[in-house]
Amino acid sequence: MMKKYDYLIVGAGLFGCVLAYRAKQAGKRCLVIDKRPHAGGNIYCETIEGINVHKYGAHIFHTSNKMVWDFVNSIVEFNRYTNSPMANYQGRLYNLPFNMNTFYQMWGVTTPAQAEAILAEQRMDVQKQMHGREPQNLEEQARLLIGNDIYEKLIKGYTEKQWGRKCSNLPAFIIKRLPVRMTFDNNYFNDRFQGIPIGGYNKLIDGLLDGIDIKLNCNFFDEYSLQEKPDDNKICWHEIAHKLIYSGPIDEFFGYRYGELRYRTVSFETTIEDTPNYQGNAVVNYTDREIPFTRIIEHKHFEMFGSDLYNCPKTVISREYSTEWQPGMEPYYPVNDADNNELADKYRQLAALETDIIFGGRLADYRYYDMAPVVEQALNIQI
Ligand SMILES: Cc1cc2nc3c(=O)[nH]c(=O)nc-3n(C[C@H](O)[C@H](O)[C@H](O)COP(=O)(O)OP(=O)(O)OC[C@H]3O[C@@H](n4cnc5c(N)ncnc54)[C@H](O)[C@@H]3O)c2cc1C
Numbered sequence: 001m002m003k004k005y006d007y008l009i010v011g012a013g014l015f016g017c018v019l020a021y022r023a024k025q026a027g028k029r030c031l032v033i034d035k036r037p038h039a040g041g042n043i044y045c046e047t048i049e050g051i052n053v054h055k056y057g058a059h060i061f062h063t064s065n066k067m068v069w070d071f072v073n074s075i076v077e078f079n080r081y082t083n084s085p086m087a088n089y090q091g092r093l094y095n096l097p098f099n100m101n102t103f104y105q106m107w108g109v110t111t112p113a114q115a116e117a118i119l120a121e122q123r124m125d126v127q128k129q130m131h132g133r134e135p136q137n138l139e140e141q142a143r144l145l146i147g148n149d150i151y152e153k154l155i156k157g158y159t160e161k162q163w164g165r166k167c168s169n170l171p172a173f174i175i176k177r178l179p180v181r182m183t184f185d186n187n188y189f190n191d192r193f194q195g196i197p198i199g200g201y202n203k204l205i206d207g208l209l210d211g212i213d214i215k216l217n218c219n220f221f222d223e224y225s226l227q228e229k230p231d232d233n234k235i236c237w238h239e240i241a242h243k244l245i246y247s248g249p250i251d252e253f254f255g256y257r258y259g260e261l262r263y264r265t266v267s268f269e270t271t272i273e274d275t276p277n278y279q280g281n282a283v284v285n286y287t288d289r290e291i292p293f294t295r296i297i298e299h300k301h302f303e304m305f306g307s308d309l310y311n312c313p314k315t316v317i318s319r320e321y322s323t324e325w326q327p328g329m330e331p332y333y334p335v336n337d338a339d340n341n342e343l344a345d346k347y348r349q350l351a352a353l354e355t356d357i358i359f360g361g362r363l364a365d366y367r368y369y370d371m372a373p374v375v376e377q378a379l380n381i382q383i
Pocket of ligand 1: 010012333
């Protein structure tokens with residue numbers, strides 16, 4: 001006799017895990033399944049040389065939502081990591097986001113007034129060249145917003161690598177604003193809270209899944225059916241649970257009946273380096289077009305600070321390459337252009353008709369979400 005769960009949760013990512021935790025707190029029983037060999041979805045870390053390596057890309061938790069921050073901290077404490085990426089352009093280093101340190105490195109200016117004057121002059125030059133007309137592409141838009149120097153050195157090459165297209169062939173709307181800080185503040189996020197779980201993201205996932213049944217290497221579509229009476233050897237999900245929580249790709253759920261949604265993806269080249277400190281920072285962006293990768297992540301800096309770095313004699317780095325997504329690759333970023341949004345809307349309308357199924361998370365919503373909004377979404381669903 002099969003066990004009857006209250007919820008069958010498809011996807012052991014952050015969304016599925018927070019819901020499983022809340023369901024258990026509410027006295028409900030759930031089975032969490034994931035097609036991957038591990039739980040955690042994209043926040044999963046692999047330990048290499050004693051370092052937690054962010055296997056699916058660097059993840060920094062940040063939020064201004066106190067409810068979300070208190071919730072994740074009730075599962076695991078967070079460290080004091082503050083994201084302050086550097087940019088490397090032709091061997092010279094610049095602080096990000098654009099702030100007084102960047103302007104000092106770029107122009108040698110030491111006061112906000114001096115920096116404002118140069119920015120204003122550069123913007124004016126671009127306006128003159130464009131004779132007051134609207135920007136026609138991303139290149140013109142960025143130069144209008146920030147002037148030539150920062151565009152050429154810190155935006156152009158990086159953006160072209162990210163999108164695999166020239167900035168002059170990308171639409172202007174991609175860059176709406178380019179915030180500048182007239183203070184010496186390298187903290188990338190404006191949020192009130194940020195950090196990395198002490199002991200790594202797997203601690204957060206393990207804490208959320210404590211005492212919950214989980215089945216890995218289990219693809220929902222291979223083992224369960226949406227039909228009441230499946231004609232193959234699958235079983236109807238209803239036989240094992242009252243409700244289904246689905247956080248996989250929404251187009252796949254509906255058998256791609258309107259067509260496939262597109263994604264952008266990133267590939268990683270991860271190596272172990274025989275030095276305790278390779279680049280002195282977790283994130284260094286390579287903004288030069290000639291260097292094929294977009295950034296190098298040095299994972300130990302997320303969790304080891306000061307002299308602690310040297311207790312671990314090696315380091316692990318990942319070079320990131322922006323890659324065009326092909327079926328079978330990890331779907332990382334939704335392509336929220338008009339065609340894909342329209343397609344996603346059609347699938348969302350189908351999802352809204354399902355009464356026993358809760359859809360959520362980044363793949364089922366086909367939206368780019370940071371971790372905090374995913375936690376918030378999962379905290380707000382009525383269990
Ligand atoms: C490269 C990259 C960097 C990021 N950096 C940050 C950052 O710095 N800060 C931040 O806040 N956020 C960041 N994010 C966003 C963050 O990863 C997401 O917000 C979060 O992981 C979403 O959780 P989720 O549960 O919705 O999705 P996922 O983590 O994708 O989990 C979905 C799970 O469902 C499983 N699944 C799918 N289909 C099936 C099926 N048919 N059967 C069984 N299982 C299935 C998948 O295997 C996966 O484990 C980043 C994302 C990417 C891609």
